[in-house]
Amino acid sequence: MAITGRYEPMNVWHAYEASLRLCFSHIPALLLGVAVAIVPSQALLLILQSGPCPTC
Amino acid sequence: MPDVLTEQYGSLFWQQTPRDVDIPSGEITTWITGLVIGSLVVVLGLVLATAAACVIVAEGWHGRTPTWRSAWAIVGRRAGPLAWLTFVGGLLVVVGLLLCILPGIWLGIAWSVAVPALLFEEVRGTRALERSFRLVRHRWWPTFGGLLLISATGWLLSAPFAIPGFFIPAMTDDFYIGSSLQGTLSILSNIISTPITAALVTVFFFDLRARHELAATLPPETRQSPPPPPQSPSF
Numbered sequence: 494m495a496i497t498g499r500y501e502p503m504n505v506w507h508a509y510e511a512s513l514r515l516c517f518s519h520i521p522a523l524l525l526g527v528a529v530a531i532v533p534s535q536a537l538l539l540i541l542q543s544g545p546c547p548t549c
Numbered sequence: 550m551p552d553v554l555t556e557q558y559g560s561l562f563w564q565q566t567p568r569d570v571d572i573p574s575g576e577i578t579t580w581i582t583g584l585v586i587g588s589l590v591v592v593l594g595l596v597l598a599t600a601a602a603c604v605i606v607a608e609g610w611h612g613r614t615p616t617w618r619s620a621w622a623i624v625g626r627r628a629g630p631l632a633w634l635t636f637v638g639g640l641l642v643v644v645g646l647l648l649c650i651l652p653g654i655w656l657g658i659a660w661s662v663a664v665p666a667l668l669f670e671e672v673r674g675t676r677a678l679e680r681s682f683r684l685v686r687h688r689w690w691p692t693f694g695g696l697l698l699i700s701a702t703g704w705l706l707s708a709p710f711a712i713p714g715f716f717i718p719a720m721t722d723d724f725y726i727g728s729s730l731q732g733t734l735s736i737l738s739n740i741i742s743t744p745i746t747a748a749l750v751t752v753f754f755f756d757l758r759a760r761h762e763l764a765a766t767l768p769p770e771t772r773q774s775p776p777p778p779p780q781s782p783s784f
Contacts (some may be wrong), residue, residue: 502760503752505695512606512699512748519609523744526605526617530589532557534594538587539732543725 594663594745596635600624602664602747610755623668630673638678645769657687658693665754684757692753699749702740710738 501512516523601620610617624631638660644746646653663681672680685692705712712733721727 501758503628505691505698508695508752508756509698509702510746510748511632512658512752513702514753515609515752516748518744519605520606520616521618522615522620523748524740526601527622527743527747528619528740529617530594530601531743532600532736534590535732535736538584540728541583541587542732543728544775 591630592633592639595739596631597624597628598739598743599747599750600627600631600664600668602744603668603751605744606748606751607669607755609666626637627668630667630677631664633674634667634677638663639674640736654690658689658696661685661692661696661756662750665751669754684754684761688757688760692757695749695753696746699746700742703745706745707738707741710734710741716737 578771601617601624604620604623605615605617621683642653642657642660644653645656660681662684663677666680666684667677670677670680714731717727717730717734721730744764
């Protein structure tokens, strides 16, 4: 995906505010988007961790 | 009597074996190998999740309405390069951390916008790391400060899920119930904190690129040279 256009330089605080604003305005897509990768991978680790634990 | 004490004391902490039995070393090796593979899959999952969040934030930045499906259509096509980038970058950052920690932190910040560079500029592998390095080079401290600020914010917002995880071992004696609860809380915590960090990384990437392009468009003679002397009046 090529991103084109004009961007104005911003300071750290403005970047911080902009990123939080973007996060909160797209919460459903972001939560679903990250959950698609995080849930299966961490569930696999959980299964491996609680599998045949030899010391428990 | 000593067995009873061992049983009672050992049940407080999972790390301790409550009974004195011989454990075959092969079983432990298999278990640890599984955990190492599982941990690598978790790291890869976090990078792919970060990439998906970067695409969603970039779409929102450009005024479009992003969906998780459209983001994954883009990330799915770049899963291989993202995995390679994670492997190369992660390995070098770990080597840097082993060399008295600071080199690893410095590299980690310098390469912090490598994922958006790979996604939005079609650069791959070490070229994405180089691109990130060039963009962050003169803005290392602001990038470090911004990432510190957003990490603290992400930690605060995910704290309701992260903090109870520390107390679960004291609340239950059952290893399986305890680890399941801890794992679930860890998943929820990561789902909240990952998009926040990815959003700042994406915004920083566009900002750094804007600065880079702005500097490149200025004529070389106007960057450092003093203003030209006034012309002598002509008659």
